[in-house]
Amino acid sequence: MDLLNILHHRHTTKAYDKNRKIPAPLVAQLLESLRFSPSSVNSQPWHFFVADDDAGKARIAKATSGPFAFNASRVMDASHVIVLSSRNTLPAEYLQTLADQEQADGRYADDNARTTAHKGRSGFVGLHEQAGDVPTWTQKQTYIAQGFLLLSAALLGVDATPMEGFDAAILTKELDLAQKDLSPAVIVALGYHSDADFNAKLPKSRLPEKTVFTHI
Template sequence: MTTATVLSPEELLKVQEWRYATKQFDRDRKVPADLWSALEKSLVLSPSSFGLQPWKFLVIQDPALRAKLKAASWGQGQIEDASHLVVFLAKETLTEADVDHYVARVAEVRHQAPESLAAYRGMMVGTLVTGPRAATVDAWAARQAYIALGNFMTSAALLGVDTCPMEGLDAAQYDQILGLAGTGYHTIVACPAGYRSTGDKYAELAKVRFPEAELVDHR
């Protein structure tokens, strides 16, 4: 495996300073297909607890569907104006069948016998299906979706693509509009992606963050 391209510390921080929650997207500017393909792959490559990937990512391009989702998003224009819209879903429950599906995939990709993963399978089932986290596994899955969201936003910024994480939405309405009943998944958060409008006044505002000394503690 080749080593990853390494940014300098200055380059990394420059990208982080450039990124902001875009309030107004340029409707006429679209993310090129090769960049978007890479961003979809970055979603798939996102890390998750145990590697279980309790999520789905809906890329919404249909204008009529986006119009309905905008109405369920407090009327925020980013839903329609951005080049792409990703809705992050998380599993409502986790079953032994879900764990077995993942174990089978591990065995396939790493050329292992599924039986060799019995102890790992037992740990996952004992923790998330029958164990102490089973009662709150929906909250656990939602946290995993936010890990993917953060990875997606950072990946987009590194490619010069703007994003806006959006919790300002009615998740139940999203579920209904997207036909999620009976799928085992529900809406967590949305993230439009594209390119900022030259008229977005927020693009040039200084970032407001507490001092590093107030937020980072060394022990």
């Protein structure tokens, strides 16, 4: 596996072959890449909505109307589409769920270790609550998950399109996100590009190394 070659050839897909589906074993791996993404204090402040048929994709495509119509075909023609949403709050009961899961997964040597970890995470969340930026913080964590998904897709030979071009209000209503204390962060379409995907034929363009790195 040549990581640099994959990075140079990965691209944002502009058109999908609607007749090609991602094999189930690869889908399972892609979903695991989301579930195992890192997050600050293991907060995992996200929820992922997965559409793998026309009915599910049509629900998401409702948010690609008006000025976002250019994304409609990318949603409908892709094999799978995932809405990455972030939590608006991290209440005490959710933090307790995290602690219970870590306990079940054997991450604590003893009760003291569990108490210390739980107190530390709760304290860090409290700092963001005081700053009033919990939704911004959780969205940042959700974008880490997006990065893991995009790289994992490229490693598995699956094309992807991250999209912020959607009507958040429409998507929030369609998926009942407000009632779930969630906000939509980004949509990612997954599948295999078609011959109409002009971006697959273009060379990559990035600023040179000397422009983006400073060695100190």
